[in-house]
Amino acid sequence: MDYVQNAFYDATHWNRDNSYGSLTATARALLDFDTPRGLRLNVSSLSSPNFATSYTLGSIGVVDGSLSYLYSSLPIKETSKSGEIELRHVIQGYRQLQELRRPDEQWWWEEWHQGKRVDKRDALLYGRLFLPHSTLEALYLRRISPTQQLKITSVSDSRLKSGGTILALFQHDTGKYSTEYLYSTDSALLGIRGLYNFGPDPRARAPSYTTAATTPTSPSAATLPSPSEGLHGRFSAGAELYYGLLNKSGGVSTGIRFATLPRHTGFPYTMTLNLNPLMGNLSCTYAVQAAPSLALCSRFDFNVYSYESDLQLGVELWRRRRKPDALDWARAKPGSKRKGDDGVAGVLKARVNQDWAVGVLWEGRLKDLLYTGGVTLDFRRRESPFRAVGLELQYSS
Amino acid sequence: MAFNFNWSPLTADASFYTRAQELLTTALNKSPKPPIIVDDILVNELNLGSVPPDLEILEIGDLAEDRFRGIFKMCYAGDAFLTLKTRVQANPLNTYLSTKPSFASPQPLAAASGLTIPLQITLSDIKLSAFIILVFSRQKGLTLVFRNDPLESLKVSSTFDSIPFVRDYLQNEIEAQLRTLLMDEVPAIIHRLSLRLWVPEYGAREDGEIARGDENLASREKVIDPLASPPQDPVDPSGNVLDAAQIASLSLDSSSDAHSLFSQKNLLRLEALTDSHRTLSLFTPGIRDAVFRAWAGPTERGEAHGSTSPATPMTPGISRAHSYNGSTSTTYTFCDGPDSGVHTTRPTLSSYGSAAAGLSLGAGRHGKPHTGRKRKHRVVNLRKRQSGSDDTASISGESTTAATTSSAVSEAAISCAVADDELITPPHSPQHKVRFRNSQDSIDLGDTPPRLRNLTPRLEPLTAIPIPTNPSPTIPAPPPVPRQQHASSPPARPKLRSPPSIPASAYPREKPPQPSTATSAFSSPSQPLGAPPFHYVETPSGGILEQAWLMKMAGEMARRAQEAKEKAMDGGGGFWERRNGDGERAGEGEAEPPPAYGV
Structure with a gap:
């Protein structure tokens, strides 16, 4: 489902990385990955380009499962067969920042038919029902304009305080900066997040498209000699602010990130620094892709008030299929339909923190089956270090 | 009346404080904690202060050397204080998000990062005002129940007094926690402490079992x-x-x-x-106030068989039905018992034959006497003899005579089939009456199947006659046998029976009025009680000795009942009512003196 959602983002030219919430996406992918618990089976299918279903069956003590349906007004053209999906698209790993692309022009989206605008906004609907607990998740995603997106998520569960909760998120991304406004019905939480990218404004790089859609600042930026050619990385700064109207509590954090761009000639790396001034929490991460198939990440947390600290290390190892032999190109040429087969056999992720809590995850593909096996260990408890063991199987067509 | 409150010794006893702290700590950590508290709550300091609470006696329900029951009004505005230590999550966003589903959470980047802070909370200026029901008995310890919410006000001072939001939050949370503590946990704690003081056995056992819940406690009691x-x-x-x-x-x-x-x-x-x-050893230990009956055990067994099939003979009705069935199956034509049952019974009869007969006699009566005894010891003094002399005596006499004749003659020499028939036929009429009592008996015996097996071997040696006659030693058959055996019971037994029969009838009546919990507790114990004594105490001399024995049994039964009631009382607020109900039951049900006094 995430895969389909991401495909939707890609299809609508939405940059997921350009948000304050994804500032530390790389570190989270390398350090905070979830290890499955128990046995889970996942069968999904993209029955039509617009409609996808997914069934999950899990057993953690009791058998539980979920049904989910997804509808996208925009046909999703990417393959959904688990035998052909590129593992890199399914597995969250080191997130290589791409060049900012200028947002679509407003008029690109316009469709005129017999003198009337007939274009519609793309939307995505998603629902998921967890069976034993009767929990319902719903998502409504709508691209309002090339720079705006509305995302409404809700959970209905009788165990929640008021029977459920709704979160509305309005995102505005111009490339140069992005802002998000959110509101949650739970204790009337209001939030605002912003991210600003230093460096050249992507909107200014195509002066030929100077239209009303561009902001007034673009001309000035355009006049500058574009320095982007010389830059190999991007520096971003962001902040978030939350305030709960009902419980009169809030939260603040700021963060900065420097990440190399694909243009960078050395190995790619990402550095972030997050600060929560209210709680005195400091977190810095450093992730590096030391080799095409190896990524390393470290994170250090420190609280200046309680002097609590935490250090986490993570590694991601991509296992490639055996070296393509010399004749591979010949075989691949005729019907290179299996472009998804990027030679990745699997990914091994491991993390460890200063308390010797270890998590290991192995994701790979077996024929047409995607599998994820994980284990969480806690070596402080010698007698029974296994915290969780799980295996997840996915098949999609 | 005035009480001299000795408040300071409590404070002087260091071990008391440590123990109280332990108990409080476990009590505080038992209930699920709010997400803001991320660590165990430790009771750091506890001081009862120097000002004793004011007690006003509203009512005294029971007063004796070893027990007390009363209602008090308590007011406390002393200088006791309590210091708790724990760690709290200081980031409200963190606690807020921790309870929300991740799917619809805003997923803040770092705004929800946690900050755990050690927290020290001091509870002071505690003002209590409550109506207290206090029950004390030397065996049960001290039971204390709050009739209302005792907490009037409380001052919470903590590390976060400077932050109003946190302070208010803590105040509310702690008041809520303290209320549950006072209403639910404190009575349990006091009860346990009192048991330690007054019931030495409990203290000894309790050391290893502090962790166990109140239920265990009750059972232990x-x-x-x-x-x-x-x-x-x-x-x-x-x-x-x-x-x-x-x-x-x-x-x-x-x-x-x-x-x-x-x-x-x-x-x-x-x-x-x-x-x-x-x-076959000749040594028989002397048991005071007991009469030895050689065949008491087997008869019980037989009855037990009938009753055994219903694993749960708790309800008198069920047990009765079983007994009836058993009787029918065994031999009685009038009962229209299944033929198969009869056949099966015959071989068994033959096998157990004589022994069974003797036993059965005892059993039929015995079982009744058991039930009767319980009531009896109340009733018995008056009734036992009367009943014996009255109708029951006559009835029993009939049955016994028939049985005796049949058993003695037929069993010994006659082949199984013949013996069975004969045996069966005579007892019918007597058995019929007997059955009723049997039903009660069966209740008592409910669990007896194992016994039967055990008994059967014993019986065989005793009764040499049956052995030869028994071609088929099928054990299952025995149940029918006992009834036939009834007939063989000696004349003395009928007397015994008769008294029990009366109580038996009373017994079923009583049960319904009892509170369900009390009844279950009561009845279950009664069964085992009734059965075992007869088993073991097989006293040849039925009359006076048996009466004495019955008396004792009755006394024990009464105690039992009381205990059951008490347990029920311990259970909760319904205590008083139950108690009263029990009292009524004891008094009204049979119009007899309460069991305790009877003994």
């Missing part, structure tokens, strides 16, 4: 109390355990209830007695 207070023989707590094991080994009812009723000494003697039967 059950066991302990009967032993502690039996008039006949003092029972040691350690002895109880042994009894249970022994009982189990004997394949008697393994229920713990049974052992609680009997002193270990007596059980040992009884065991020796039964062993002597099996081994």
